[in-house]
Amino acid sequence: MFETLTPPPQDRIIDIMGLYAADARPEKVDLGVGVYRTEGGRTPVMAAVKAAEARILQAQESKGYVALAGDAGFHAAMRGLILGDAVTPERVAACATPGGTGAIRQVLEMVQRLTPQARIWVPSPSWPNHAAIIGHLGLTQVDYRYYDVDAGGVDRDGMLADLAGAKRGDIVLLHGCCHNPTGADLAAPDWVDLADVFAATGAIPFVDIAYQGFGDGLDEDAAGLRSLAARVPEMLIAASCSKNFGLYRERVGIVLAVTDLGQARAAAAAMLAHLNRQSYAFPPDHGARVVETILTDAELTAQWRAELDAMRTRMTANRRTLAEALRAETGSDRFGFVAAQRGMFSLLPVTEAQVAQLREDHAIYLVSDGRMNVAGLTAETIPRVARAIAQVLA
Ligand code: LMR
Secondary structure, rough: OOOOOOOOOHHHHHHHHHHHHOOOOOEEEEOOOOOOOOOOOOOOOHHHHHHHHHHHHHHOOOOOOOOOOHHHHHHHHHHHEEEEEEEOHHHEEEEEEHHHHHHHHHHHHHHHHHOOOEEEEEEEEEHHHHHHHHHHHHOOOEEEEEEEEEEEEOOOOHHHHHHHHOOOOOOEEEEEOOOOOOOOOOOHHHHHHHHHHHHHHHOOEEEEEEEOOOOHHHHHHHHHHOOOEEEEEEEEEEEOOOOOOOOOHOOOOOEEEEEEOOOOHHHHHHHHHHHHHHHHHOOOOHHHHHHHHHHHHHHHHHHHHHHHHHHHHHHHHHHHHHHHHHHHHHHHOOHHHHHHOOEEEEEOOHHHHHHHHHHHHHHHEEOOOOEEHHHHHOOOHHHHHHHHHHHHOO
């Protein structure tokens, strides 16, 4: 059975994780996979998570199954965190999933079942696993213009012109905040214009929000998504708790489907639970329960928010310091966009060969498309990284 198997193409992010792990040079710098790191290079368990886990350990008396869609308390807590009061809870069907990737997969599976002819509009560029999952499910992908490399920002006019070509029932993927891989986010008026596009075309927004709290703040980062949710009849959301709760390996994600009231909501909820059943039956519970414990306790919420604020502040400071170092090294403002962008990533204007040169000659690891994780920078490595980038791109 396996003799004829051709190994599938490796995801470029997973690829770089392997190369970095195999590099024995002590000075190596990991700016690859999207994992938060402290100034000391660690990815610690957040103190609020530890405290919630201690409470769960103490109080939990059963590891019996919960429900196919996960725990209702987790649904309510995440609905509040993401949607605020943008829509009434009665319109939202929720389903816990293994990570944000699980949520994306379940949303796309649902689309495949309900409207297999729908085209999935994907910003160019996007997280590589978006295209991989769309292709895996045999759905049709259409790219739309998103990033303006010269401006280091969103190609707003290109995006709106392309999306005007969407048809009724098509799905438009949007990054809720901290766009991966560019760090270039939609501004408040863009979300309003997008709502007009959805009204005109009948396409349905699908928002992937994996970095809430890493851009400008928890509410600030969800403001665009909320303004859209308040304006459209239907919307799909895939959210992750990997980054903002640091729960990567616990796999905590959720699908929120904003529907019409009544039958539509019940049907969406039933379909999502059914899809969980077909893939893995019950979603993992531990991480979801940690999130619920934190979000339903004022003291733990405050502790978590403070930790998240500190993470965001460090990433923003790294952006500023690197942009200044690059200005000093190059004598130009061509990397000013790094300071202006938000979240964990920026996309450097480099070729794959230059990424390889940074890796081989300087032990600096970027993803092959030039994506850089700013959380991997430290006060010590920034001058060296800036010098290497300036040299390689000279
Ligand atoms: C990333 O973009 O690096 C992370 O979301 C990890 C992943 O699964 O790709």
